[in-house]
Amino acid sequence: MGSFTIDPAYVEKLIIEMAEHGSDGGTGVSRTVYSPEWVGATRQYAQWCEEAGLETRHDAVGSVWGRLNGSEGGKAFVTGSHIDSQTPGGRYDGILGALAGIVALKALKETYGQPRRTIECVALCEEENSRFPTAQWWGSRAITGRTTSEDPELVRAFSGETIAEAMRDVGLDPARIPEAKRDDIEGFIELHIEQGPILEQAGLPVAIVTGVTGIRHYMITLNGQQNHAGAFPMDMRRDPMAGFAEIALGVIDTAHRWGRPAVTTVGRVKSIPNGIAVVPGTVEFSIDARHPDPAKVEGLYAAHEGLMREVAARRGLELSWEVLNDQPPCMSDPGILAHMKAAAEKHGVPTMTMASGAGHDTQQMARIAKVAMIFVRSKDGRSHTPDEFSSIPDIVEGIKVLTETLYRLAY
Amino acid sequence: MGSFTIDPAYVEKLIIEMAEHGSDGGTGVSRTVYSPEWVGATRQYAQWCEEAGLETRHDAVGSVWGRLNGSEGGKAFVTGSHIDSQTPGGRYDGILGALAGIVALKALKETYGQPRRTIECVALCEEENSRFPTAQWWGSRAITGRTTSEDPELVRAFSGETIAEAMRDVGLDPARIPEAKRDDIEGFIELHIEQGPILEQAGLPVAIVTGVTGIRHYMITLNGQQNHAGAFPMDMRRDPMAGFAEIALGVIDTAHRWGRPAVTTVGRVKSIPNGIAVVPGTVEFSIDARHPDPAKVEGLYAAHEGLMREVAARRGLELSWEVLNDQPPCMSDPGILAHMKAAAEKHGVPTMTMASGAGHDTQQMARIAKVAMIFVRSKDGRSHTPDEFSSIPDIVEGIKVLTETLYRLAY
Secondary structure, eight states: OOOOOOOHHHHHHHHHHHTTTTBOSTTOBOOOTTSHHHHHHHHHHHHHHHHTTOEEEEOTTSOEEEEEOOSSOSSEEEEEEEOOOOTTBOSSTTHHHHHHHHHHHHHHHHHHOSOSSOEEEEEESOOSOSSSTTOTTHHHHHHTTOSOSSGGGTOBOTTSOBHHHHHHHTTOOGGGGGGGOOSOEEEEEEEEEOOSSHHHHHTOSEEEEEEEOEEEEEEEEEEOOOEETTTSOGGGOOOHHHHHHHHHHHHHHHHHHHOTTOEEEOOOEEEESOOTTEEOSEEEEEEEEEESOHHHHHHHHHHHHHHHHHHHHHHTOEEEEEEEEEEOOEEOOHHHHHHHHHHHHHTTOOEEEEEESSOOHHHHHTTTSEEEEEEEOOGGGOOSSTTOOOOHHHHHHHHHHHHHHHHHHHO | OOOOOOOHHHHHHHHHHHTTTTBOSTTOBOOOTTSHHHHHHHHHHHHHHHHTTOEEEEOTTSOEEEEEOOSSOSSEEEEEEEOOOOTTBOSSTTHHHHHHHHHHHHHHHHHHOSOSSOEEEEEESOOSOSSSTTOTTHHHHHHTTOSOSSGGGTOBOTTSOBHHHHHHHTTOOGGGGGGGOOSOEEEEEEEEEOOSSHHHHHTOSEEEEEEEOEEEEEEEEEEOOOEETTTSOGGGOOOHHHHHHHHHHHHHHHHHHHOTTOEEEOOOEEEESOOTTEEOSEEEEEEEEEESOTTTHHHHHHHHHHHHHHHHHHTTOEEEEEEEEEEOOEEOOHHHHHHHHHHHHHTTOOEEEEEESSOOHHHHHTTTSEEEEEEEOOGGGOOSSTTOOOOHHHHHHHHHHHHHHHHHHHO
């Protein structure tokens, strides 16, 4: 029996036709969870699962599953990603991994028939928090039992409605969310676009992802003294803008000096009162710091916190912060990684290893299963924009690695 | 004939009663140009001028003048400041100088009778641009002929109405603005609160102001490349936030190193798109740089501009800026300054000299007259707030210097 083949035309058809659900001008896609566009996309996904001969179902939060039952039973190996998008995002972020799952399971079934172990593909309902700012990973959290039936009445959309209302609007009962919980998944593999420029810079189509970065988001407030920009001498000021500038420059420089894969970003800043001729009384800003190595990530946070305290004390500023998000690093399973490397070698797919600097559903799934990811090269490293692009040949290479890995795990 | 005396009770009465026009909670005052509160204040001012025996009139933009005709005729010496306020401001900024004029002229008239040279006090209609953002110095600009009859239909309030409409509402005809122009003023003296902490720090009630600072306002745009905060390595970023931080820290540090009276403020900043997990594509910010020395101010601006260009080039950022405001330094007249120093000495008023770091009507009046200013100590250096405060004893000391200076110029 020969090896499977992945049909580029089929892959391209799925991508193009799926992008019509939420099509937002040219290559843009706006498909938020529980929107009419999302409903169309999940129906489409389910239809393709059925056409591929998979046992198909929608779970209690609306994620769509396609299943190939194993002859031995036992825990399943799952592959997939999210079906929702940014507003607008592009045709690849998330959905590519969900579609790759159908392509892989279809190829495996057609080539090798029934597997020994159960394999499933999934289109997770929500990852981008592009409609409900606090609902990130709604789909994968439900699978791990971390979205309770109390949550939905508290989770509000940017436009005010609760996620419970949104669920009811699409025929889902928020009280049944706990039914989405799974305790029979052995491994979860997510294929995703890289969203960064590293593969492109390296001239490679595919990366095997050794882990997902640890992320901490700080919202920081620096209070000084608001003063007249002309009448108050420099030597008597307590200027939070000066303190902010020193901290922002310092934390960015720290991540530079640490080198890859450490990153630190100051994305948000607000000066109060924000007048041209007023020394601000307060500056509020964010720090996003990330490192995938559990042994190093706390050191990066500590370096940033130490600098903030030192600068604030020296400049006579009051410093406070809130941690809005704190995800520990998530290491890929060495066994799955070994299968991925062998798979890439067998199919002649040139790869490199890297850590993911972005957060993914994989981090949630790691609470209940072994995990690993596959990245496909992103043009110009771009994502969360209609301009995001990955080529069909690169995507096919990624799907080959995914399919062969599932074969090794399940057959 | 003995010297004049300044009655503290009269001074206090004028300040307290004037503060009722636009009273805004406790010690706050909100009195924008052409508002009902402003109308009440200008009528009050005119009434007090008349009670002091001054020839009283309202000019074409609503500034109120009290006049003591000189026996010799010729050009006049004028003292005053603005009658409008911030929203809310306090009881002193601007209005104190207008009231000091009444007190001084009244004391001179009562003590010495008719002067040789004409002296006038004035309550200028507008300085704070707290209602019309582009109308700053509406009163003093009209006196110098720099507010034309075309302007009023273009100048809009924060709430949308034109200043022409606002003028008509209070019985002024915008077409007659040119009639406010004066070409018969020899000298203009403005008494004002310091708005800074220098006198308080020095333990002195009054300063003789050698000049008003040169001011330049830049609005700067730094464009880089918007990227994912996790997936884009530090070494490949073109991060305008890093460039902004380096520039802000650098220009503030430059002013520190130059020392008094150089000041530089970064008051306004905007990150686009301002997301926690997004390397910004653009950062917009302001620089307010000031120096009162015509020989040095251009050097300060050049240092800032040089730093901006260097940082932007090194970091691969696109840099552009707009100069929103560019006031050259305004030097006080040496002759008037000499009279002020002699006046302070005669009345035993301890003074220091300083430059004004804030802009004032005096800069406008300098286009048509010799100018100088007197500063009165500000508590905690504060202004543009209901908390601004200057004590009656300090104010009386300042008015003594003003009155004696006018005496020396006009009698």
